[in-house]
Amino acid sequence: xxxxxxxxxxxxxxxxxxxxxxxxxxxxxxxxxxxxxxxxxxxxxxxxxxxxxxxxxxxxxxxxxxxxxxxxxxxxxxxxxxxxxxxxxxxxxxxxxxxxxxxx
Amino acid sequence: xxxxxxxxxxxxxxxxxxxxxxxxxxxxxxxxxxxxxxxxxxxxxxxxxxxxxxxxxxxxxxxxxxxxxxxxxxxxxxxxxxxxxxxxxxxxxxxxxxxxxxxxxxxxxxxxxxxxxxxxxxxxxxxxxxxxxxxxx
Numbered sequence: 264x265x266x267x268x269x270x271x272x273x274x275x276x277x278x279x280x281x282x283x284x285x286x287x288x289x290x291x292x293x294x295x296x297x298x299x300x301x302x303x304x305x306x307x308x309x310x311x312x313x314x315x316x317x318x319x320x321x322x323x324x325x326x327x328x329x330x331x332x333x334x335x336x337x338x339x340x341x342x343x344x345x346x347x348x349x350x351x352x353x354x355x356x357x358x359x360x361x362x363x364x365x366x367x
Numbered sequence: 368x369x370x371x372x373x374x375x376x377x378x379x380x381x382x383x384x385x386x387x388x389x390x391x392x393x394x395x396x397x398x399x400x401x402x403x404x405x406x407x408x409x410x411x412x413x414x415x416x417x418x419x420x421x422x423x424x425x426x427x428x429x430x431x432x433x434x435x436x437x438x439x440x441x442x443x444x445x446x447x448x449x450x451x452x453x454x455x456x457x458x459x460x461x462x463x464x465x466x467x468x469x470x471x472x473x474x475x476x477x478x479x480x481x482x483x484x485x486x487x488x489x490x491x492x493x494x495x496x497x498x499x500x501x502x503x504x
Contacts, residue, residue: 276430286425287419299396300368303369313379321461326381326384327476329384330383330469331476331477331480333391334480335480341491342491348403349494
């Protein structure tokens with residue numbers, strides 16, 4: 264059970280780092296990285312619960328959910344980065360505060 | 368970070384997920400981020416402000432709340448939807464069981480996932496194309 268707590272603590276630390284990125288950072292690239300870290304934290308907690316629900320066995324349902332979540336996270340990131348590139352070409356900055364000021 | 372999380376997945380008896388993690392995160396997403404940073408240039412280091420410290424404190428407070436919730440709630444109730452696979456059977460057997468499970472029981476999800484990936488690729492292409500047309504005008 265100690266390993267279970269350790270893995271969950273890892274997920275929690277990742278969650279806190281991702282949340283900090285979302286709350287404190289202004290650069291859009293760093294915000295997207297924060298979202299990725301949050302998704303990783305959620306995936307890690309899913310796999311941890313799947314491994315320790317029944318000792319000695321693994322649950323395939325949560326693993327399949329994590330695989331699907333990863334693929335969707337990849338596509339979301341690609342879209343976010345393309346939108347970010349367009350914003351940079353249009354406004355010349357990635358600072359979300361400046362972008363909010365430039366909004367028409 | 369991506370590679371170490373893949374290692375954790377492997378040790379937790381999820382080799383299929385670990386390989387996916389390496390392929391998608393360490394392979395694709397990191398390259399996407401590198402390309403974006405290369406195209407946009409460096410913004411320089413952000414100065415630490417009072418808002419940042421407030422953000423750190425808020426994040427830690429939320430993390431502590433979640434930790435307390437985990438301690439009080441504990442393990443979720445066991446509802447057997449799928450037959451679990453024995454870890455001692457090895458990563459090859461787990462990978463085979465995972466592949467069979469994905470295609471036999473989550474086939475519709477996989478097709479939907481492929482559709483989402485295809486749609487997002489089309490959206491990316493459309494957004495990049497629009498930028499080029501704007502440049503010509």
